[in-house]
Amino acid sequence: MSTVTAERPTVRTAESGGAGWQGSSVFTQVMVFAGRSLRALREPRLLIMSLIQPFVMLVLFSQVFRGIANGPGFPAGANYIDYLMPAILVTTSTQSAMGAGAGLANDLRNGVLGRFRAMPVRLVSVLVGRSLYDLVRNTLQLGILLVAAAALFGFAPAGGVVGTLCALALALFVGWGVSWVLIALASWLRNVEVMQMVGFIAMFPLMFASSAFVPVGGMPEWLQAVARVNPLTYAVDASRGLAFGSATASSVVGALVTSAALALVGGALAARGIRRP
Amino acid sequence: MSTPSYALRDSATMLRRNLRRMLRYPSMTLMLVGMPIVFLLLFVYVFGGALGAGIGGVGGGASGRAQYVNYVTPAILLMTVSAAVQGTAVSVAMDMTEGIIARFRTMAIARVSVLTGHVIGTLIQTVFSLVVVTGVALLIGFRPSAGPAGWLAALGVLAALTFALTWLCVALGQTSKSVETASNAPMPLVLLPFLGSGFVPTDSMPTGLRWFAEYQPFTPIIESVRALLSGAPLGNNLALALGWCAVIALGGYLWSKKLFNRESA
Numbered sequence: 400m401s402t403v404t405a406e407r408p409t410v411r412t413a414e415s416g417g418a419g420w421q422g423s424s425v426f427t428q429v430m431v432f433a434g435r436s437l438r439a440l441r442e443p444r445l446l447i448m449s450l451i452q453p454f455v456m457l458v459l460f461s462q463v464f465r466g467i468a469n470g471p472g473f474p475a476g477a478n479y480i481d482y483l484m485p486a487i488l489v490t491t492s493t494q495s496a497m498g499a500g501a502g503l504a505n506d507l508r509n510g511v512l513g514r515f516r517a518m519p520v521r522l523v524s525v526l527v528g529r530s531l532y533d534l535v536r537n538t539l540q541l542g543i544l545l546v547a548a549a550a551l552f553g554f555a556p557a558g559g560v561v562g563t564l565c566a567l568a569l570a571l572f573v574g575w576g577v578s579w580v581l582i583a584l585a586s587w588l589r590n591v592e593v594m595q596m597v598g599f600i601a602m603f604p605l606m607f608a609s610s611a612f613v614p615v616g617g618m619p620e621w622l623q624a625v626a627r628v629n630p631l632t633y634a635v636d637a638s639r640g641l642a643f644g645s646a647t648a649s650s651v652v653g654a655l656v657t658s659a660a661l662a663l664v665g666g667a668l669a670a671r672g673i674r675r676p
Numbered sequence: 677m678s679t680p681s682y683a684l685r686d687s688a689t690m691l692r693r694n695l696r697r698m699l700r701y702p703s704m705t706l707m708l709v710g711m712p713i714v715f716l717l718l719f720v721y722v723f724g725g726a727l728g729a730g731i732g733g734v735g736g737g738a739s740g741r742a743q744y745v746n747y748v749t750p751a752i753l754l755m756t757v758s759a760a761v762q763g764t765a766v767s768v769a770m771d772m773t774e775g776i777i778a779r780f781r782t783m784a785i786a787r788v789s790v791l792t793g794h795v796i797g798t799l800i801q802t803v804f805s806l807v808v809v810t811g812v813a814l815l816i817g818f819r820p821s822a823g824p825a826g827w828l829a830a831l832g833v834l835a836a837l838t839f840a841l842t843w844l845c846v847a848l849g850q851t852s853k854s855v856e857t858a859s860n861a862p863m864p865l866v867l868l869p870f871l872g873s874g875f876v877p878t879d880s881m882p883t884g885l886r887w888f889a890e891y892q893p894f895t896p897i898i899e900s901v902r903a904l905l906s907g908a909p910l911g912n913n914l915a916l917a918l919g920w921c922a923v924i925a926l927g928g929y930l931w932s933k934k935l936f937n938r939e940s941a
Contacts, residue, residue, distance in 0.1 A: 455867070459870055462881060462882055462885050463870060463871065463875065463876055463881060463885070464723065464727065464875070464876060465880070466726070466727055466729070466876055466880050467723065467726040467727060469726070469729050470725055470726025470727070470729045470740070471725060471726065471729065471740075473726070603714075607718055607722050608722070612722070612723070613722060613723060613725075613726050614726075617725040617726045618721070618722060618725065619721055619725075619741070622721055622722065
């Protein structure tokens with residue numbers, strides 16, 4: 400009785416990068432994956448849901464807690480809404496980054512990535528596509544918030560439209576940098592619930608133990624010490640400086656460099672994490 | 677044995693079931709107690725210095741913070757109640773979606789006992805939560821000037837509110853198609869203290885919001901608890917507070933009963 404052995408054909412994927420690879424360019428792959436994620440925006444309910452929390456915070460702080468402007472250390476002559484809005488942009492942007500991590504963790508859990516592995520695509524393009532989608536969604540979200548703040552609550556900072564757009568761009572870049580850290584975490588943890596918990600536990604203290612809602616000078620000394628080393632304080636101060644037209648180059652460059660470093664480290668870790676079986 | 681005594685016995689059994697569930701899954705209780713404590717610490721230490729400056733004409737910083745902890749604690753106690761009843765909506769939704777209610781309906785037990793067990797269980801859990809939150813508030817500088825009668829009266833108002841909101845949440849839990857929906861349904865109850873006199877005096881708000889804040893149900897309840905704990909004059913706040921509690925309790929009870937009977941039809 401003879402034994403028949405069938406040789407398994409070698410599949411050349413983008414990861415192995417063999418000579419037989421005839422697939423599309425990395426740019427095309429990224430665009431396809433970004434487009435796949437962007438289809439979610441066809442359902443406006445998701446965008447509306449993501450706007451509820453920042454809008455509630457905007458209303459609460461600008462209308463109910465506007466007395467904060469009478470507290471110690473508040474900049475003289477500034478409206479609380481002008482002081483608040485750049486912080487809302489940064490905090491909303493970083494909170495959206497949590498969605499990036501949870502979304503990827505969901506993809507990893509429901510087996511979509513397993514299908515992509517069988518295709519001739521670079522897995523890194525899945526991550527970059529996801530990141531681009533989050534950037535687009537974040538831009539829409541923050542744009543709507545800005546329009547609402549200007550139309551409903553009279554947001555009109557000293558830096559004018561240019562300053563506001565610069566503050567928006569900085570907030571988006573900070574959020575994009577943070578999103579890579581959470582994408583990296585998701586690629587290693589692969590658990591939606593854990594990602595949401597990690598995001599909340601990290602974001603809540605970062606958000607409130609910072610200069611986002613009250614001047615650091617009005618806090619107790621022990622909390623001032625925390626706020627002064629909180630990276631979100633630097634991002635908020637830079638964004639606020641741009642909106643007020645009083646930003647220093649060092650504060651803006653510091654925020655940009657930190658965000659870029661987070662994106663690089665997060666990207667490298669994510670690229671390794673996603674290749675794990 | 678008479679029908680009321682059967683109903684009482686069945687309610688006690690259902691209460692025991694709910695208390696066992698609370699002990700078996702302490703994470704839910706910890707979360708419901710933890711949220712008001714986090715908000716208490718947040719508002720006293722982060723916002724207290726700034727918001728306290730606008731209360732009672734004191735300066736900002738430490739003096740404002742000391743003043744603000746006395747002002748904000750009644751609102752946090754109310755938030756404790758709101759958080760606890762949120763748990764009721766979740767546990768009722770779990771019962772409704774997991775099929776245990778269908779089993780109870782086949783048994784010879786008083787129908788009302790299933791819901792009553794949830795309500796009394798929540799009352800006990802809320803009293804425990806209120807004690808813990810009050811303890812934390814006292815540790816961080818809450819200094820009420822109320823005597824034993826004032827404390828008991830304040831606890832009575834909070835218990836009446838718990839009873840009312842629990843019946844409302846029992847109904848919300850029954851209307852929810854899933855546990856996730858049930859956890860979000862009572863969210864407005866957590867938000868309402870913010871849009872009242874809970875965290876800042878209503879006269880510091882813009883006109884439209886001030887009007888809403890002055891006439892919404894939580895404002896007289898907060899003002900009653902605040903007055904009872906500080907020994908300040910009550911005015912008509914206590915009557916309004918108890919009136920609102922009665923209306924919400926009756927509405928919630930009738931709605932819950934209607935939903936429960938409709939489900940079993």
